Amino acid sequence: MGTLAATEAALVEGIDAAQMLANVEQWCAINTGTRNIPGLASQAALLADAFAELPGEVRLVPAAPVEAIAADGRAVQIEHGAHLVLSVRPHAPRRYLLTGHMDTVYPADHPFQTLTWLDDETLGGPGTADMKGGIAVILAALKAFEAASLVSPYVGYDVLINSDEETGSLASAPLIAELARAKAAALTYEPSALPDGTLAGARGGSGNYSAIVTGRSAHAGRNPQDGRNAVVAAADLALGLKALSGDGLAINPARIDGGSANNVVPDHAVLRFNIRPRGEEDATRFAAAIGPLLREVELAHEVSIHLHGGISRPPKPLTPEAETLFELVRKCGAALGQSIRWQNSGGVCDGNNIAALGVPVVDTMGVRGGAIHSPQEYMIVPSLAERAALSALVLHRLSGGE
Numbered sequence: 001m002g003t004l005a006a007t008e009a010a011l012v013e014g015i016d017a018a019q020m021l022a023n024v025e026q027w028c029a030i031n032t033g034t035r036n037i038p039g040l041a042s043q044a045a046l047l048a049d050a051f052a053e054l055p056g057e058v059r060l061v062p063a064a065p066v067e068a069i070a071a072d073g074r075a076v077q078i079e080h081g082a083h084l085v086l087s088v089r090p091h092a093p094r095r096y097l098l099t100g101h102m103d104t105v106y107p108a109d110h111p112f113q114t115l116t117w118l119d120d121e122t123l124g125g126p127g128t129a130d131m132k133g134g135i136a137v138i139l140a141a142l143k144a145f146e147a148a149s150l151v152s153p154y155v156g157y158d159v160l161i162n163s164d165e166e167t168g169s170l171a172s173a174p175l176i177a178e179l180a181r182a183k184a185a186a187l188t189y190e191p192s193a194l195p196d197g198t199l200a201g202a203r204g205g206s207g208n209y210s211a212i213v214t215g216r217s218a219h220a221g222r223n224p225q226d227g228r229n230a231v232v233a234a235a236d237l238a239l240g241l242k243a244l245s246g247d248g249l250a251i252n253p254a255r256i257d258g259g260s261a262n263n264v265v266p267d268h269a270v271l272r273f274n275i276r277p278r279g280e281e282d283a284t285r286f287a288a289a290i291g292p293l294l295r296e297v298e299l300a301h302e303v304s305i306h307l308h309g310g311i312s313r314p315p316k317p318l319t320p321e322a323e324t325l326f327e328l329v330r331k332c333g334a335a336l337g338q339s340i341r342w343q344n345s346g347g348v349c350d351g352n353n354i355a356a357l358g359v360p361v362v363d364t365m366g367v368r369g370g371a372i373h374s375p376q377e378y379m380i381v382p383s384l385a386e387r388a389a390l391s392a393l394v395l396h397r398l399s400g401g402e
């Protein structure tokens with residue numbers, strides 16, 4: 001158990017829990033499904049106003065282009081909202097990265113749109129935990145950090161609030177990479193892994209793929225022997241992928257689009273699949289096996305297959321540098337009377353991408369809550385101030401405040 005120094009106690013006392021709750025209520029009233037561009041624009045404007053209270057410069061960065069494969073196999077461009085970046089003391093020699101996302105998994109036409117108090121301390125609603133609550137934690141923690149008179153000109157940070165995290169951050173990946181460069185540490189504000197505040201430690205990776213299969217159409221009755229059935233080839237590929245799955249590498253063939261009328265041998269199909277490599281070696285194993293598998297299916301069915309996609313979230317092992325950062329978070333928690341633990345997670349987030357750049361990151365610094373990605377999503381309201389205090393103290397101690 002540690003204790004708080006006097007300056008640290010002052011840092012934590014200034015946190016305004018009521019203001020944090022008001023922020024969350026205002027932000028969650030706006031639908032920000034990843035595809036809701038007008039909703040994201042309204043949210044970004046509110047966030048820009050809120051973060052303008054901190055020193056530094058707020059800017060909205062347009063999304064990077066993202067290509068996806070439509071059901072008919074054509075490549076299409078997907079539109080995304082802008083990302084918010086706040087840069088504070090950009091020339092300071094020691095800098096951090098704090099990240100959150102403004103998008104949610106609930107589209108504009110989803111029934112789950114409003115906030116409901118489930119009891120005195122529990123607020124249900126879209127994005128309460130994942131992660132508008134987390135954005136409120138970032139803002140309050142930084143206000144507290146800045147208010148402490150000890151803030152040194154040698155310490156600065158960037159805040160990134162992206163708009164496409166829930167679909168894999170493809171439109172913000174270049175920005176994440178740019179902002180993570182040369183940072184001493186990163187904090188990401190996904191909700192805690194468990195409602196008791198447990199953090200996510202090591203994470204596996206994730207990749208999404210579309211295999212576009214092209215065969216040859218023919219009449220199903222007159223000359224089926226001239227056809228090359230793309231749907232059957234896609235199904236065979238799905239079985240081959242399932243067979244590749246094993247310890248450390250889960251592969252989920254998720255969907256097959258293709259074909260047309262019942263009397264036509266289908267000449268096209270698109271197979272979507274997701275892979276979850278636990279570690280770098282599992283990702284390498286997949287990379288080595290996928291080419292030969294595709295060739296085998298191509299040969300067996302006399303079709304051609306084009307593979308689109310890749311690993312968008314590299315595996316995130318717990319490096320010694322990351323363990324040091326977790327240990328600091330644990331000690332800060334202890335000084336605040338919070339017991340902080342961590343456990344491995346099967347989920348992925350922007351922390352994967354930040355860790356892949358060699359920056360130590362704790363990526364579940366957001367609120368305590370649960371049932372995320374479901375209409376039962378909720379936030380434990382007292383955790384707003386609790387987690388803001390934790391982050392403020394972590395930033396303070398990272399900056400040599402102790």
Ligand SMILES: [Zn+2]
Pocket residue numbers: 101130131165190191349
């Ligand atoms: Zn999230």
